[in-house]
Amino acid sequence: MNQFDGTLIAGRYEIREHIATGGMASVFKTWDHRVERIVAMKVLRSLDKNDLRAVERFRREARAAAALTHPNAVTIYDFVEEMGQYFLVMEYIHGPTLKQLIAQRRQLQAQEVLEIAAQVCAVLQVAHVRGFIHRDIKPQNIMLARGAGSIGVGILGGGRGASSDLYSLGVVMFEMLTGRPPFVGPTAVSIAMQHASTNPPPLRQFNANVPPAAEEIVMRVLEKEPEDRFHSAAEMQEALRQCARELSAQSPPGSMALRKYPGGTNGQDPGIPPARGPYSS
Secondary structure (H helix, E strand, O other): OOOOOOOEEOOOEEEEEEEEEOOOEEEEEEEEOOOOEEEEEEEEOHHHOOOHHHHHHHHHHHHHHHHOOOOOOOOEEEEEEEOOEEEEEEEOOOOOEHHHHHHHHOOOOHHHHHHHHHHHHHHHHHHHHOOOOOOOOOHHHEEEEOOOOEEEEOOOOOOOOOHHHHHHHHHHHHHHHHOOOOOOOOOHHHHHHHHHHOOOOOHHHOOOOOOHHHHHHHHHHOOOOHHHOOOOHHHHHHHHHHHHHHHHHHOOOOOOOOOEOHHHOEOOOOOOOOOOOOOOO
């Protein structure tokens, strides 16, 4: 049991169940008594609440996310300051994280990977145009919404340097296709040093079934120099869509491009994604 179980926030939000914990916040399944629906409530961790920089970042995240309107972005409902704590109320997503899907399946099909990445690019493009960058694109922060084959990512933070988001998405694609990240090591510092100075290994070293065209996209976005990567999320999305079209044309008649996601998410119509996004950061 956690300190917030059963707590009523702002006279309407009843915290019921812990969902996830990230670097700066925890997320809880919460009942909104006013409109009678389940929402997700993100709570700045107690150990950080007196850190003014952490608080300001949390507020900035709330403003940035609330200003973003896109089918793949999580909907922000409310921001509450109460009892010396800070609460961000958002849409509750019925579905697993991409990290959970990778853990179950280990390696995803190329068409699935291209579709997920394209949907992430779609929302990143909107965010980058507004001057916001996510800063934490990773499988744990990509939700697979149940019931409509949708994938989504929330936008946190703001600023410039959008090329870093695309690099992070390349790391996610590498993990989706191979079941492991491009770099591993005993410490976070050793992994960071590899990202800075070491070229990633070929994807087909770990998965011989990765199409060369998909590998080419991943390797391009993982280039060390930002100018050697895609110049925008829109450009990357178009490359992903074109690659998906080429792979579909090569598929035998009657073959399915996407497999059924666990928990009822079925990728039958990947071209029309409804919204969704992450809980932890």
